[in-house]
Amino acid sequence: MLKNFQSGKPVFIIADRANQLGNRLFLFAHFIACAVENDFILINPCFEEYACFFKTTSIDLFCRYPPQKSIVQVNITSRIYFSRFVSKLARSFSDGKLKIFTPQKKWAFIKSGYESTLDNSNIEIEVSEFYLDDKNFLLSISRNQIIFCQGPLFRDFSSFSKHSSEIRSYFQPLDIYQVNINKLITNVRKQCDLVVGVHIRWGDYRTFLEGRYFYTIEEYLTVMDRVKNLFSNQKVGFLIASNVKQEDNNFKNHIHFFANDHIIEDMYSLAQCDYIIGPPSTYSLWASFYGKVPLYTIKCPSQNITIDDFQINNG
Secondary structure, eight states: OHHHHTSSSOEEEEOSOOSSHHHHHHHHHHHHHHHHHHTOEEEOGGGTTTGGGBTTGGGOTTOEESOOOOSSOOOHHHHHHHHHHHHHHHHHHHTTSOOOOOSSOOEEEEEOEEEEEEOSSOEEEEEEOEETTOHHHHHHOOTTOEEEEESSOEEOHHHHHHTHHHHHHHTOBOHHHHHHHHHHHHHHHTSOSEEEEEEEOOGGGGTGGGGTTOOOHHHHHHHHHHHHHHTTTSOEEEEEEESSOOOGGGGTTSEEEEOOSOHHHHHHHHTTSSEEEESSOHHHHHHHHHHTOEEEEOSOTTSOOOGGGOEEOOO
16 A cells, blocks of 8 residues: 555545445545546545445455555455554544654545434534535645545535546446346346336434434335336336335235345345435435436425436436
8 A cells, every 4th residue: 555655646545434335435436536537546444344345345455546456465354453543543633633744745634524403393404515626625735645534525526427437337346246136137127117116214214313214114105106107108116125124015016026135236226227216315326326227315205206306316
């Protein structure tokens, strides 16, 4: 990894576990887009929990962009220790406990985040995004500068759209998962004309924002009925992906299939559907982005649905 710091390019280090899979993918992807656009190096050791699923990160302890293969042993233990070390180092910079002075390198720390406040009628989220494509910020970066970044809301929307193909290429699942995904989707498509992915987010959504987006099976079925009516001239099959086991009998009035109950295979199976429906979640947003699949985000299950309500997420 030392050669990355000797390249003469700025080095960005993501030093925080920003929530779960979908959030971490988008965070990583926006940094990759910025790295491509501005020719800097990215290191993301805090992706360690999910690194084993992807062709690029599974062979690199440091989860770098541009992608490289580590010469050191890569296993979950080494990933965890390195991730903890980097996070602790970044915190030391942020609270002023650690100061490093060198003639060649400059060190910096930046943070993004959000806070939510709730009352009986409203949910307000105070967003503090850090825009990586801000011209003043980019002009302030110097050669050999090392920048630690903590928080979930670093974004570079312009570069994300421009370099979306490179992002998709970086986050290809390993073949072992892709084979299982292809088998599932092939079987589903043999039995219907149109495949609609259904992301049922329970588990953590029971308490997230006081359960605002925790929908009952009856509410999901209502949305599924409306989607089915949109395509009444086609044989619609629903592929159900959930973080909680669902009862087969609940969906007996629909042609339905269950995903493989695997965090990556389910996400990337949704990405191979024709349409996706689900609550607000970066999990289904990533599936929409990766597969270029129109997504309907359920914000009110009783609301009528039109085909125009389905939109492909572009980051």
